[in-house]
Amino acid sequence: MRCGCCCFGLRPIRPIPSPVEKHPISLKHLELRSTVRNSLCKMELFQVYKNIETQPIECEYVFPVENDAVITAMRIHLPDGTILEASIEEETKAQEMYQDAISEGNTAVMTKSDTPDKMVVNVGNIAPGAEIRIEFKFTTPISTELDFWKLYIPTTLTPKAQLQPNSIPLEEIKQETQFTVVNARNCTYRIGMSIDIHSDTPISDFSCKTYPFEWTLSENCLHLSGRFREGNDFIPDAGIKILYKTANSNFPLCAVQERKGEYAAMLSFLPMYKQENEEIEDLQGQRGEFLFVIDRSGSMAGERINLAKKAAVLFLKSLPPGSVFNIVSFGGRFDWLDQGPIDYNSNNVEKAIRSVEKFEADMGGTNIYDPLNSIYSTPPNKALPRSIFLLTDGAVSNPEAVVNLIRQNSKSATVHSVGIGNEVSTFLIKESAKAGGGVPSFVSGLEELSKKVINALEKCLMPALSDWKLNWDAFPAPSPENLKRVYYGDRFILYAHLGPTIPSSMPKLQCYDSRSNTEREFIIQAGISHFTAGDEIFKLWAKNRISEIETGNLPQEVKNSQIVQLSKEYGIPSSLTSYICIQKNSEAVVGEIQLRKIPVAKVRDMSQASVPMASMNRSLKMCAKMAMPRSAAPTVLWRAPDVTYKDTFAFRYTDSRCDEQERSVPKKKKAKKAEKEEEKQIAAEADTSESEIYLSIIKQQSAEGFWSFRQLSSALNIGKEIPAEFANLNQADDIWGTLVALAYLRKNYGSNKDEWKLVERKSIKWLKSSAIPIEESIQKAIEFLN
Template sequence: MMNCCGLVTKEKQPVPLKSIGVEVQVKSHVATVTSTLQYVNEEERHLEALFVFPLPADAAVCHFSAKIGDQEIVAEVQNRQTARDEYDDAVSSGQQAFLLEESKESSDVFRLSVGCLSPGQNADITITYITELSVQADHSLRFCLPAVLNPRYTPAGSDAGIVSEILSCDSVPYTLTLSVHVSSPNPISKLESNCTLDPLVFLNSDHTQATVNLSSGHKFDKDVELFLYYQNTHQPTAIVEAGVTTAKPGSLMSDPVVMISLYPEFPEEVMSSLATQGEFVFVIDRSGSMASMMHNGEGAQIRIESAKETLLLLLKSLPMGCYFNIYGFGSDFESFFPQSVVYNQDTMDQALNKVNEMRADMGGTEILQPLKHIYSQPCYPEHPIQLFVFTDGEVGNTKEVLDLVKLHAHSHRCFSFGIGEGASTALITGMAKEGSGHAQFITGTDRMQPKVMESLRFALQPAVNKISVQWKVPDGITVDTLSPPINVLFQGQRSLIYAQLKGQSSESSEGSVIVQYNLKDQPVTNQLHFCLKPTEDTGLSVHRLAARSLIRCLEQEERTGGVDVEDIRRRMVEISVEAGVSSVHTAFIAINKDNREAVKGPLIQRRVPTQRMCMPNRSMRNMDDYDCYRMCMPNRSMRNMDDDVCNRRSAPNRSRDRTNRNCRKPMMNCYMPMMNMPMPMMANACAKSDLHDDPLLQLISLQKASGCWELNDALARVFGKTEDELTNQKPAQVDGSVWATLLSLIWLYGYKIQQQIEWQFVAMKAASWIGSQNVVSLSQCVCDGNHLLGCQVKEETLGI
């Protein structure tokens, strides 16, 4: 396979990263991940290795060390610029130095610089981070070890410089080992993965502790996903973690910190009647990358085709009388209608015709402009906006997008979907968090439709408002909340609260947190009691996650122009250094001061390739010039690198004089290997719509906006019958549309029950429509329908 990103030298010299070993410690819904990267300089000159890699967006990096021979150097957190200067000074003077930095533009991307490795020398780099595990629709907890890092599309005129300098379509040349230890207060039901695992081994009789390893021979060419299933997953919990006795009194690390996990359960009468109002806006990525496959396995679907099928389901599932519109975006954007229109048969048909014509032909990935346009449109009273955004997440201005979503959070809810391996977790989870919605990732062999329909159920839930959090603690103790205010609650979804407990009390050792909110204008109260005595052996994970949460809040204040930006920045650095966690204004720096060896000539730089999803059939017509340039350039122009990298590239004889930091000198002329690729058959494949090859999709495509079906030959073919067979078996007193709709419901429940989450709203509309028709002898009609279709569906199952 062709190396489309050219990330090795022309001489095809090997990269220095040889292996990655990962240990994961999962406690309840928090994972501590320790990765050890082994570098070997097999060349005859001194070497500098650069490795840009993905991490979960909300991960708190809390440890960084380097082991050279028997000597281990533990990094410390410093002001970012100070750390960079120390790194440059150390390397230029012949010392070994290691620098770990978070991207300024996207919190899910880090860059590791390994400086001044001597010929034949080994270096083991250890990075530890803590992250919360997200709750999935099936109530599992998802852990993801990112392997794939897609290029982040940087809009023209942007100075964002981060990640795409080191990507490869070939299999990565380093190995991966992974071991996982799980412990939970609740029994572990099972553990599943998208990769092959050794058998799960339980360590005790009550199944609250277990270990599992990744099977040997794994190729680290895709994200490693683990899904943990606990009994009583939705049980609210509270963990109180003791502070550090040696920390500065009154500081975050000195006091106990509590982490509250809440799972609101709404009354059944509320959940049984989903909303029928709203303005639904679907925003679909139509950049060239959407012409690639969902995954590399057999039977994979093209991303844009999966998105089109999903739009069919969404359009058929909308309630009558709501408003909707569909946007496509790439380098530019377009909408199906000038503004959102009322959902009815005519507008639905127009939209479906345009969905069939959609292609991945709009160039780059600039999501900011369509969002600005959507937010500029007038709102419809009593129809809150429900925004659904689908993208493979290749953008470079992530934080600007998140700020825009947050600015308009009062007027809408945002549901985001990351498509395929390598989607930016910072973008996808950030949009949902700032937009009071829900994020989903469609990876591996996942089908897009079930996850999207789960989010539609959230969107149709009544909005929760007037959310307030109150604490009840003994006298002498005060509570400082460290996490942002809760602005969204969904049925069965987890909400996390971090708080610092200050002071002491000789009274009761119990506290409580009370969450109050309005649901359909009715007040609801949830209360959780917890013990104030700190939990043992938590490894400061709660403190570090709380610090990360507080740093993220301060970053938001900084970007929105707080009262004193410099004071906010100083506070961020202070918390980052105190807690020992990463931030955008700090970096981890480690220097081997015992090693001082004269270096002759410039260091050779080796960029370690990170796996990216390949697009061997991607047409150059589907990319704009910049996108093509970004995909193909082996050694990217300095204009898209941070100043420190530019400085180190263009000043081989490093000097303490840093006046050249703003240079823009390219390292090497680019070439365009993809320009010589044969024109693929992708365009012809896309021209033929195969939306309705699946009988389920065929049936759904025939449903009317009102929820009914017509009795015709197309419907009969779905059932494997003729139109005459359907007509001849129709009870005399029943209308043709009623009979067709009843048969469709019976067929869905009889043959497609495993995919119910995909057609649940289609069925609800159909049952509601039948209920409005005053059908005579419904029981007999159901009996006749079962006989005709060979089913045994009970009348009460249909929900009529």
């Protein structure tokens, strides 16, 4: 189960502070309580803020909320034990109430959700010395990893005082031109965490690596609890992942809740049809139609287009036999590699690679709509699920039109989008993938481009279920016609409002299975045994219903009215409504309120992006003396209490100061610098040579998954004689060539494994027909190379 709310993820929204503008962060304590029951994870997040300044303050922060999570409540806890419950109001009214409360000397908390994936929280008018305790509640459905339930908690924390521009998530780059990002290990506040997992069937296995939890499993194995050790000062700097296994991990489930005399249900199951001795990897290799849509606009010139071409080669070589493919390149116009789907065979792949290698960034502007529209104009083959992989580094003038086009065709194709560089439209990348049921990725370090593409492709190689139909007397959300493709291993989830009675018939789901090329039917048991306390299923249904309304075709006035009505009725925030909670102070807070925007902590599970110099204050320019090589990205610190300003900033205020320092560098140092530059150039040429060998090996693999040893031995300049124990096998040249190629890749390019993992899997599948001990044989090939 993925706890996707990013409940610690307080995102940066303030500029780089000036040297004289140093303020203590007011977050003093943070606690998270997670409870898992009946395929739902309910979380309570407590934050304690204290104003240790001499004037009233207002805190503001942002944190992301995943698509499948819903915020279910917000509260203020008073020192005397009183709990103030927030109400849902239309955004304009909530803002008025918030401003009125502050002007009257009271304290208030308000949220705002401009987009479904993030929420802005304002905590207004905290008096000097005063403390305020805020509680948020979240709910998210269960996710799975293979045969395990998975609880994943991203820990983007918010302590104080370190700016790291080379670690800022790419999606934040477009929001502000300057950032405040802090190091999770520099936390000055306390953190508490507890996890309680309740299961209807015994928990047979569980794991949580790295983190200092104390785990307790009940005697009947139905309850697993974890706590941070007493007095522990550990601060997580990467996501916390807990895996646990039960007998019903893969069973269909219909959980039911009752609220005000009505019922709601959550239908959930894991589509996974494998034979008794089949491994998950055996299921990969689903034939399909794979379309690589690559940006060739002018801004892609240089390293970007070269690495995009490398990604295209790895993409082509990773496709499964029996598939069809095509490549569409675009700029101001677009070109197909060939008309219609291209059969996946060695000859066609070689021709495609030769064409791709000639690509240049010479097609003008960025028009994504037309190539996508051209793709959608051709109906897909139901037996070959269509997947689109979009690579772009730019923005378009009509992002909403592009997203709507993808959404309208989401049943016929999955869209994965990869944004390259810091100028890319984050709205376009995130929303196009969301509309197409795919995964958005952002790439700043261009060497990661191929990895991102292959990771997206990996999911598409699993069989999938599509064309959903629901036979049940219920009001589902999302509607079956809006359900996207569900791959084997991904959990299917559907929410349904049942009205005043639970239907007597069981919910029946029908869909098309691409693996068997047949229609499948699932009947899910619903009944009193699966009753779950609370009303979270109602709230999850309402959130999904609001999402459907927002993207529907109703008049805007009708949409707004329905969204506000659902939001208020079920107590969840939306783009038109906000939480508002007011604490009436016994003594009015007086004084000018100072805004304090809470920074974000960088942790290892956040996406990374470099910040371009253009994103910094224009008056700041990196000094040549302070510049660092790319391999050692510069870290710029906002001064902590024990460091001075001049020691921490790697920037100067004027160009002339940098010029003076440059002129004062002694000649010997300049000579050393020139020598280092020459060494760098030699190393870069060696890297280029290694890259050419690497790609040469990949290109030699056949579409079926084997290598010819005769061809490979010439490329690697190794002995041409096949060892005796392999020489008499049928297809000995191909078998030994494949073993040597895999051995060479493992031995020399292990760090690139994420790029060629699908190439390897295809080869191992091919080797299985030869009945040789594969891993043992690869080891012998490694010895041969040594």
